[in-house]
Amino acid sequence: GAVVSQHPSWVICKSGTSVKIECRSLDFQATTMFWYRQFPKQSLMLMATSNEGSKATYEQGVEKDKFLINHASLTLSTLTVTSAHPEDSSFYICSASVAGYEQYFGPGTRLTVT
């Protein structure tokens, strides 16, 4: 149980285009979903926290207009990287949590912007 999927697993896009990443909790309802960014050999950096039906809470330094997060249901959250640039290339991981304690991670999405 407690499986989180993420789609796509990798994506290559051209500079200036937008990319949407989906995060789904497959066998449980997640009250909260988190989006992280991970650079090679580095830690997970929290980008935003989203609760179903409400606006996401962004961490300081994360542009909310660039990284659009939608948490439309208890099983789905999406991250849209708008007008992507090469510096947005990274590994994006989502996680889902019930009651705010244990979080279950998705497999991650490798984004490459050319």
Next chain:
Amino acid sequence: GENVEQHPSTLSVQEGDSAVIKCTYSDSASNYFPWYKQELGKRPQLIIDIRSNVGEKKDQRIAVTLNKTAKHFSLHITETQPEDSAVYFCAARNTGNQFYFGTGTSLTVIP
């Protein structure tokens, strides 16, 4: 926000020896402290966690201790095995239910 520091960044031990990784946090109101293991190219996996009302927790070869006064917590792995080799992250959850991660420790267990 919360600031979590983790040491050491790399750790090599002989198989069978113990490994200890330490983390400190800045927000005294943080109340949940999980540890994750991440193998190369894979997602982080929770290996043990501790809540702020507990000082120590053990699960087979893995244990975590928490010192709330000093705001630090540690991961202890005994009888290490080669399959324990991975990157380990500590994290702290604040009262806003946000998680902040340490910088990671790359553990290598030498057979």
